[in-house]
Structures are given as C-alpha cells and as structure tokens.
Amino acid sequence: MRTIFFIIALTFATIGFSQNRAVKSGEKFVYAASYNMSGLMTQIAQVTMETETVKTAKNTLLHLSCEAATYSKWDSFFKIRDVYEAYVNPNTLRPSLYKRDILEGKYTKKEKYIFKNEGRTIESTMTKKNMAPTKKTFNVGDSTADAVSTIYQLRNVDFSKFKVGQTKTFTVIFDEKEMTASAKYMGRETISAGNLGKKECYKISIAAKTQALKGNDKNIIWLTADAAKVPAKISFSIPVGTGQLTLTNASGL
Amino acid sequence: MRKVLIVLAFIFAVFGIVFAILPMGTIGVLPAGLSLLFALIAFIKSPVGHKNVPKWLLIISALILVVIIGRSFVPDEVVEDTEFEQKKIESKQEDLKELEELEGLE
Numbered sequence: 001m002r003t004i005f006f007i008i009a010l011t012f013a014t015i016g017f018s019q020n021r022a023v024k025s026g027e028k029f030v031y032a033a034s035y036n037m038s039g040l041m042t043q044i045a046q047v048t049m050e051t052e053t054v055k056t057a058k059n060t061l062l063h064l065s066c067e068a069a070t071y072s073k074w075d076s077f078f079k080i081r082d083v084y085e086a087y088v089n090p091n092t093l094r095p096s097l098y099k100r101d102i103l104e105g106k107y108t109k110k111e112k113y114i115f116k117n118e119g120r121t122i123e124s125t126m127t128k129k130n131m132a133p134t135k136k137t138f139n140v141g142d143s144t145a146d147a148v149s150t151i152y153q154l155r156n157v158d159f160s161k162f163k164v165g166q167t168k169t170f171t172v173i174f175d176e177k178e179m180t181a182s183a184k185y186m187g188r189e190t191i192s193a194g195n196l197g198k199k200e201c202y203k204i205s206i207a208a209k210t211q212a213l214k215g216n217d218k219n220i221i222w223l224t225a226d227a228a229k230v231p232a233k234i235s236f237s238i239p240v241g242t243g244q245l246t247l248t249n250a251s252g253l
Numbered sequence: 254m255r256k257v258l259i260v261l262a263f264i265f266a267v268f269g270i271v272f273a274i275l276p277m278g279t280i281g282v283l284p285a286g287l288s289l290l291f292a293l294i295a296f297i298k299s300p301v302g303h304k305n306v307p308k309w310l311l312i313i314s315a316l317i318l319v320v321i322i323g324r325s326f327v328p329d330e331v332v333e334d335t336e337f338e339q340k341k342i343e344s345k346q347e348d349l350k351e352l353e354e355l356e357g358l359e
Contacts, residue, residue, distance in 0.1 A: 032329070037277065037278075037280055040278065040279060040280050042276075042277060042278040042279075042280065043278065043329050045331075046329075046331045054345075054349065054352075056349060056352045056353050056356060057353050057356065058353075058356045059352075059356060061352065063345075069331045069334070069337075070331070071276070071329040071330060071331055072330055072331065072332040073276035073329070074276050075332065077275070077276065081334065081337050083341065083344075085348075087348065087352060096352060096355060097348060097351060097352055097355070099344070099348065101340075101344065114351070114355060116355070
C-alpha cells in the first residue's frame with residue numbers, strides 16, 4: 001500500500017509552491033483500490049482523500065489527509081489502516097507538518113516531518129514496530145514537498161496550456177529521501193468519474209528514478225479538465241503487479 | 254478418460270472452494286467453471302449406473318459457482334473501526350500542539 005501511495009504522491013506532485021486555486025476545504029474523494037489478480041481486477045481497499053480547515057493560536061491551516069483501509073472481507077487476511085496527512089498553508093500549500101502512520105498486516109511504521117526554516121530544514125522522527133524512535137534533521141531544496149502536500153499541488157498546474165508530451169519535473173521527499181520525478185502530459189480522455197459522471201480528463205504519465213515504478217507510461221493519472229482537477233482515476237504498475245484507483249464519490253467541491 | 258475428467262473436476266472444485274472462502278472476488282469463477290465443465294463431460298461419458306460421482310461433482314461445482322457469483326453482488330464495505338477513529342482524534346490533538354509549538358519558535 002505504501003508503494004501505491006508513493007505512486008499517487010509522485011503522480012500529483014509539481015514544482016514550487018504556486019498559488020492554490022483548486023484545493024478547497026471540505027473536499028472528500030473516495031476511491032476503490034483494485035489489484036490485478038490473474039487478469040481480473042479485485043477490489044481490496046478504500047482510499048479517502050479529505051481536506052479540512054484547522055485553526056491554531058496564530059494561523060489557519062489546511063489539513064490534508066489520505067487514508068487507505070481494506071474492505072472488511074480482507075481485514076482477517078491482511079488488514080491495512082494507513083494514514084498520510086499534512087498541515088499546509090491554505091494559500092500556497094507549503095507544508096508545516098507531515099505525518100504517516102501505517103498498519104499493514106503486522107507491519108507498522110510512523111513517520112513525522114516538521115518543516116522548519118521556511119521548509120528548507122526537516123526534523124524527522126521515524127518509529128518502527130518494537131524499535132525506539134529515530135530522529136534526524138536534514139536540509140532539502142526550496143521546492144521539495146512531502147508526499148501528501150505534493151499530491152494536492154498538482155491540481156494547481158494549468159494543464160490546459162500544456163502540449164502533448166510536455167513534461168514537468170518535481171522533487172518529493174519520501175522515506176527521508178529526496179527524489180526527482182516527472183509528469184508528462186499525454187492529452188485528454190473522457191472517463192467515468194464516479195458520481196461526477198463521464199468527465200473529460202487530463203491524462204498524465206508519471207516517471208521517477210525509483211524501484212517503485214515499472215514500465216513506460218504505465219503509471220497514469222486522469223485529472224478532470226475543469227477548475228477543481230479532481231483525480232478521477234489512477235493506474236499503476238509496480239514490480240509485483242498492476243492496479244488502479246477509481247473515483248467512486250466526490251463531495252465538497 | 255472418464256477417471257481423468259473426474260480427477261480434474263475434483264481438483265478444480267477444491268480450488269474453487271478455496272477461492273470462494275478467500276476474498277478473491279470473481280477469480281474463483283475460473284476453477285469452479287472448469288470443475289463444472291469437467292464434471293459435466295464426465296457425467297455424459299459415464300455409463301448408466303456409474304454417474305453418481307460426476308453427479309455430485311456437478312452439484313458441488315454448481316454450488317461453488319452460485320456462492321462466488323452471489324458474493325460478487327455484496328457491496329464492498331470498510332468496517333467502522335472505533336479504535337482507528339479514536340487514534341485519529343488523539344493524533345490530531347497532538348498535531349495541533351506540535352503546530353503551536355512550531356509557531357512559538359517562529
């Protein structure tokens with residue numbers, strides 16, 4: 001599941017911290033995650049992406065969260081309860097805090113990044129099962145963002161001005177490693193987008209120098225070709241197989 | 254030939270049962286369908302008085318198919334996990350403290 005999430009993160013990532021126009025508080029997108037088993041897509045989990053306004057003593061932040069939970073029929077065999085979240089500036093989507101809490105079968109892991117020095121320094125705390133937390137402080141680039149906030153940043157990219165084949169590179173931090181990835185615009189396609197019906201979408205191919213992704217133009221995201229740029233479908237190819245996330249319900253747009 | 258068909262029908266019926274128990278969706282249709290097919294051919298090819306085994310294999314594989322297809326109509330749901338929800342609430346409270354500490358440093 002963390003590989004799938006990483007792909008989603010790369011899929012949505014973009015460069016820099018542009019002005020946020022697409023992401024609003026109160027959004028909720030629900031997806032059905034399927035995995036290809038012997039040529040048949042089997043639904044294994046529900047992925048939920050939500051946004052919410054959070055007020056602290058001095059600031060108003062946007063809380064972005066992505067959750068993955070296996071369907072009840074899978075819980076007895078392999079239970080997944082993953083939460084990836086970030087607290088970001090609502091105008092720029094620049095992150096202040098990123099957290100990851102994963103439970104996958106018997107495997108657990110917690111990760112926290114505190115962004116200091118205007119996002120150029122990260123204080124990381126990682127906790128694995130039956131191990132003491134490890135702390136690390138490291139510097140990253142100006143435009144480097146965590147997985148969750150980069151997921152939402154892609155929705156602010158104006159793909160209407162892109163030519164087919166045009167690529168954008170970006171930097172994302174995941175598992176305490178900074179990596180470069182690219183998003184290639186492949187044109188438009190009309191696909192089913194859950195309760196939104198048939199929607200014309202921007203088709204974007206994702207590539208990265210990582211073992212997590214496999215094949216050329218096999219990791220694809222479809223974003224609705226409107227102001228909200230709702231991720232309608234994500235297909236992925238990883239070393240252990242292929243799968244997809246399909247939007248079932250979108251609300252709060 | 255008849256014996257081979259019965260053995261194949263039996264093997265695929267076992268796979269069908271395993272797939273019907275596991276949450277594998279409609280994948281179980283494959284072995285159950287093959288079991289049904291082999292059992293049917295074995296039933297047709299069996300002489301009168303020797304149709305009992307293929308008949309039962311036919312019934313079992315048909316039942317497995319019904320179970321698998323029937324289960325495919327049950328909607329997938331995520332069970333309400335109170336422990337998970339409570340953990341999220343506590344985590345959010347911790348996050349707010351963390352963010353306010355961070356603001357204090359700025």
